[in-house]
Amino acid sequence: MPKGRKTTEASAGELDSRLESLEQAVEAGQGRVDGAAVKRGRAVLERASLRRKLSADHTVVGFFGATGSGKSSLFNAMVGVELARTAATRPTTSQALAAVYEHPGAQAADADELLDWLEVRDRHTIEDAHETETPRRGGLGRWWRGEAAPPAGGLILLDLPDFDSTAREHREVVQRMAGQVDVLVFVLDPQKYADAVVHQDFLSALATHDAVMLVVLNQVDRLSESEVQPVLSSLSSILENDGIRHQQARAVSAVTGQGIDELRSDIRAIVDRRSAAQQRLLADVRQSAEELAAQAAADELPQPGRRERDVLAESLGNAIGIETVVRAVKRSYRLDATAFTGWPLTKWMAKLRPDPLRRLNLKSAEANPEVNRTSLPALGAAQRAMADGAVRRFTEDAGRGAPDAWRDAIRDAGIADREELTQHLDRAVGGTDLNASAKSRWWYPVAIVQWAALAVALAGALWLLGLAAVSYLQFELPPTPRVEGFPVPTLLVVAGLLAGVVLALASAAIARAGAALRGRSVRRRLQSSVALVSETRVVEPVSREIDRCNTFRRAVAIAGRGDSK
Structure with missing residues (x-):
């Protein structure tokens, strides 16, 4: 094969690679960089396609x-x-x-x-x-x-x-x-x-x-x-x-x-x-790539790191009111624990108190998160500003080092869903399993002991009542059993009542500790749900835009120089 023919084939292979890269750059830059430069790049691609179909x-x-x-x-x-x-x-x-x-x-x-x-x-x-x-x-x-x-x-x-x-x-x-x-x-x-x-x-x-x-x-x-x-x-x-x-x-x-x-x-x-046509097209591609390169990032843009994503999710969680839900969960847990383990004679009063989770429409475990809406307070100006500020800071950090056009595109990608973001966050909170109706294992033995203590107190009271009735009717009864000089029926009443009160106080203390544990667990679940919304509605669009920016940069480099450095 003649030497010139090999050169032509090599040029054609190089031209294929650079045209493909220019096409990638044009597609990636569409709507992001100078429209005139993109239009001229597309014209180069069309002209190359037509020229290569004609006589070589x-x-x-x-x-x-x-x-x-x-x-x-x-x-x-x-x-x-x-x-x-x-x-x-x-x-x-x-x-x-x-x-x-x-x-x-x-x-x-x-x-x-x-x-x-x-x-x-x-x-x-x-x-x-x-x-x-x-x-x-x-x-x-x-x-x-x-x-x-x-x-x-x-x-x-x-x-x-x-x-x-x-x-x-x-x-x-x-x-x-x-x-x-x-x-x-x-x-x-x-x-x-x-x-x-x-x-x-x-x-x-x-x-x-x-x-x-x-x-x-x-x-x-x-x-x-x-x-x-x-x-x-x-x-x-x-x-x-x-x-x-x-x-x-x-x-x-x-x-x-x-x-x-x-x-x-x-x-x-x-x-x-016989390589002039290829050389001419290579020059066209190079010229177009140099024009586009003026709007490419100098270095590869890094994707947002774990720390930046966590900070965003935490800020959005604070804006939507996660702590309000956590406090409601802890309060609801204590009310449920009191109603289940409290002194049987007074625990019914706990049921009269309003359940904060039910007021937030988060108590039911059967609610459909797709249609369920919480009753969390509407975001005020401060909370909305907090959410917008968190998204803005995240996008600004993500676009740092990018040319103005790409920085704007990254910012726009991050805030594109801003109007509906709070609704998505509200759905995420509403769809999170708060384990609101679950009973702790320790409730059952405490409740049994409470009822047993009440039974002892009632037995003693009935005994005393019986003794009083017999005495009133002038019947002769054997002496009442005593322990250390105290009548047994009296001891039963006192012991039963005292055990119930002490157990109620102890269970209240245990309920506070249990509420704190459940609050931490719920906070993690809610934060995870908010983070999922943050990822899908903010982080992923920003990441795609960064990928597009980097694709544009690499494609322009290959089209212009034949490498991606």
Whole structure:
């Protein structure tokens, strides 16, 4: 396989990779970065797709120049026949003119399709031109046929309208062609080689395309021999200021033929490589990537860490009123514990007290969290400001180090659900299993002992009541049993009542400790529920936006430099 062919295939593979990366960058940057830059990137992708479907065997070389630069004369000198009308005899037109050379074995339809895409209607093949026109000595026909080996690919030369024309349609054609041709030949003249129009509007804008650019200084026959080199040096200095540092201006004369053979050799070398189309597209991709790179982060943005996420969840929990629920849980637990383990003669009073969990609509374990709403107090201005401030701080920390456009996008992603965030948090609280109706194991033995103590006290009271009734009726009974001088029935009453009261006081103390434990457990559950909402409604959107920012950065780097560093 020829060496040039391997180079072309390598360039095509590199082009595939960079086009894919540019597409990723355009998609990631859509709606985030400068819309004009994204639009131009998409135009590059569309143009590349169309160009790659057309002939890869033809190299399109466009001749660009200002009025009076001798561009058409140079074009004729290259072709070898008077295809382009020059000077005053050339009519003003907005149409490009094409001279086509087909290498052996080429399909004419391939060139036609390519020229259709370029919208060039005025077409001439070199062979046809030599049959109808008087060839100029040393023209392309002689050049190609004089070679020992035919060129590797076909060639299309385009003579374009003057880019400084006052006719708007002329300039539109030139600007469109500047974005489509494979090789750009800028023809300058000694009088206007420093003209701002060509340098600002074309050369500076295409500085990344110097690999597919040729700059020629035409009409050097109008200069003395001592003037040529200073003018070339001045032109080279201007090109360097334009950002074109790898182009050496060529001195040519369409009248005397000076430099024409060297220019033909340069073009022949480009045609033989058959990589100009890929190189042009690579330059387009690089230029678009450099424009997008101005809006990419300098470094990879880190994802929010565990600490930042925990702080956000805690702040949102405080705003929604988790502590209010925790206090209600502890109060409800103590009321339930008292109602279950208190002194049977007074514990019913605990049931008369309002249950704070029931008032918050959080007591029922059967409530559907999708439709259940808590009765937590509505967020006031302070609580809402607390929630908004927590989200804002989180997004600002997450976007630190990002360009303004991406920082705004990260912030917007974090606050996108701000209006409904409190509703989601309320549902999360309502759907959390607070274990509100669960009874602690210690309640059961305490309740049994309480009832046993009451039974003892009642037994003693009934005994005493019986003794009083028998005494009233004047019946004789055996002496009442005594312990250390105290009647047993009296001891039973006192012991039963005293045991009940002491046990009630002890169970109240145990209930406070149990309430504290349940409060801590409920706080963890509620915080976990709030954290889940925080993750899905704030953290995940922010993380996706950071991923998008990093994807944009990596894709731009690969498209522009071929690596992601």
